[in-house]
Amino acid sequence: MTAERASNRRTGRRPGHPNTRAAILSAAKGEFAARGFDRVSVREIGRAAGVDPALVHHYFGSKDDLLLAALEVPFDPRELIPALVEQGTAGLGVRIATTFLSVWDDEVRQLPLVALVRSAMSSESAADLLRSGLGQMILTPVADAIGTPDAQLRASLVGSQLMGLIMARYLVRMEPVASAPAATVAAALAPTLQRYIDGPL
């Protein structure tokens, strides 16, 4: 129990019975994969895990928190993205490009991220989670910051270039973009992202 508390402190996770936590996480993964993020409620995850829904909230917080834990996303987009967009759309392209490369070039975070994208490529249910759950945590604040009638299209174009960089640099490792310095790649991408954000389409 002492070791578990120490571990919880390190990871920022709430303490509690490890079996209950694992059961909820397992149920969430199963329900999300089987039925999709949007069609599953916290109440249903609690039922599938055989626990009171209040315990789901106690261990994981919101449904978004539960998704991030289930996907093992190594950063919190709900903190990262607002920090980028709160300064407005001017210069947003370079801020997104720089932050994106610093997160993905970090080897500790790169491994779970690559695994996440790989699973989304091979499984329809994982693709759904990337699209409806994580995608909305990332793209909706960007679209809100853009604020035009075509903001959703613009945000998804930003997403398309970033997903392409994931493939070219981290998954397929196409040279020279795979081993070019982060600053070179960020400088090349920033005007693309900026035009998708507020330039002519």
Added chain:
Amino acid sequence: MTAERASNRRTGRRPGHPNTRAAILSAAKGEFAARGFDRVSVREIGRAAGVDPALVHHYFGSKDDLLLAALEVPFDPRELIPALVEQGTAGLGVRIATTFLSVWDDEVRQLPLVALVRSAMSSESAADLLRSGLGQMILTPVADAIGTPDAQLRASLVGSQLMGLIMARYLVRMEPVASAPAATVAAALAPTLQRYIDGPL
């Protein structure tokens, strides 16, 4: 045999003994996957299939032809890409974007292409084939047309945006870019590709 000949005429494949052809194709897939496109010779594929290398050339032509058959690529990049670049770099961005969308939006060709990219995401050896074999058939002529010292980087940036469109529109199907009209997406992407080709990076 008559049916086979008729089939060969339809598909443009050379006639011959179907077992020999299948054995060569199976050996090629195995050798490419195990050792990588660049490290396998036509002679070695013949040996693995238990046939004379001349038969490999008879059935499939070059090693590039063999790769396209092994990957079941539903178009020939060695015809498609030169037709795009022979008019020079002016307007190349819009030509690439328009052609890319017409190939990928074609449902008959989309299925094998999606399967190809999916396998490259989940398997290191398939990723190698996409990178070293097919990648070079597509990116090298583009880099040659660009012709600057940083042409390889520019070509791989073009590749990154196109791979991102594959993910966003055809694999993960992120809206609205997934169901936007092809002309809308081509118009949005063309200036990105053109800047990667000959604009400031």
